[in-house]
Amino acid sequence: MNMYRGTRKFDREQLVFMVDVILDSAMDRIATALPDELDFETCNMNMKSVDAWIISATETAGTGMAVLYAQLTGEGIGIGDCLSFSRFETFVQYFKEKRLDPNWTGLNNGDPFIPDCRKLAENFVDEMFKEYMDETL
Numbered sequence: 265m266n267m268y269r270g271t272r273k274f275d276r277e278q279l280v281f282m283v284d285v286i287l288d289s290a291m292d293r294i295a296t297a298l299p300d301e302l303d304f305e306t307c308n309m310n311m312k313s314v315d316a317w318i319i320s321a322t323e324t325a326g327t328g329m330a331v332l333y334a335q336l337t338g339e340g341i342g343i344g345d346c347l348s349f350s351r352f353e354t355f356v357q358y359f360k361e362k363r364l365d366p367n368w369t370g371l372n373n374g375d376p377f378i379p380d381c382r383k384l385a386e387n388f389v390d391e392m393f394k395e396y397m398d399e400t401l
Contacts, residue, residue, distance in 0.1 A: 267335050274336065276397055279389045280382070283329060287352055287381035290325035294318050294356060295379075298363045322347065322356050329388065337396050350388040355379060 274282070297317040326343035329350065333341045347353045359379055362368070 266338075267331075273396070273399075276389060276393075279332075279393055279397075280385045282332060283350070283385035283388050284382050286325050286328040286332070287350070287384055290321045290352070291356075291359070291379045291381060293321035293324075294359065295363075297321075298360070318356060318360060322353060325352060333392055336393070341392070346388070346392075349391055350384050352381075352384055355381070355384060 294317070297314045323343055326347040329346035330341050330343050333339070333346065
């Protein structure tokens with residue numbers, strides 16, 4: 265059963281917006297697992313729970329993208345495939361490594377690294393929704 269009951273297809277910008285929201289929401293949750301207020305040692309002491317939190321947020325993003333794709337195209341796709349095609353897992357790993365760097369200056373202390381997921385969303389949509397955008401409803 266298709267969840268989307270509209271009579272018009274989504275255009276590229278709408279799809280990018282939806283995927284960007286999914287990824288940005290996950291990044292917000294991931295960033296809260298490693299807040300600036302925690303020093304390097306505290307983050308490392310709690311790494312098992314931090315990793316579980318990050319994996320959960322990452323996989324939730326993959327689920328959102330997989331559901332969106334399946335509902336609009338009628339084709340199934342795995343969570344891992346969505347995370348791989350979007351390069352989100354690599355993005356998350358980079359953020360985690362940067363945040364766990366002992367020289368981290370903090371998001372609130374002038375560090376400009378606030379992850380921007382838009383480019384990932386654009387790449388995912390362009391790669392995965394090409395046929396969808398080329399077809400007529």
